[in-house]
Amino acid sequence: MGLIITVIIGLIAGAVAHRVLNSRGGFLGSLIVGLVGALIGGELASLLNLNVTGGILDRLIISVIGAILFLWVWKKVFK
Numbered sequence: 001m002g003l004i005i006t007v008i009i010g011l012i013a014g015a016v017a018h019r020v021l022n023s024r025g026g027f028l029g030s031l032i033v034g035l036v037g038a039l040i041g042g043e044l045a046s047l048l049n050l051n052v053t054g055g056i057l058d059r060l061i062i063s064v065i066g067a068i069l070f071l072w073v074w075k076k077v078f079k
Contacts, residue, residue, distance in 0.1 A: 005056065010034030013063035017071045033074075037067025044069075
C-alpha cells in the first residue's frame with residue numbers, strides 16, 4: 001500500500017510542478033518529476049530540520065516543493 005500511495009503522491013506532485021512552471025510532461029514525466037521531487041523535498045526537510053509528521057498531506061507538500069525545485073533546475077540546465 002505504501003508504494004501505491006508514493007506513486008500517487010509522485011504523480012500529483014509532478015503534475016502540479018508542471019502546471020506551476022508551465023511545462024509539458026505526460027504521465028511518465030510527471031511521475032519521474034514527482035518521485036525525484038519527493039526525494040529532493042525529503043532531503044531539504046531533513047537538512048532544514050523541519051518537523052514533518054509523515055502524513056499524506058505533509059508528504060504531498062514536501063514532494064511538490066521538491067518537484068518544483070527539481071523541474072526549475074532541470075529547465076535552467078537544459079535550455
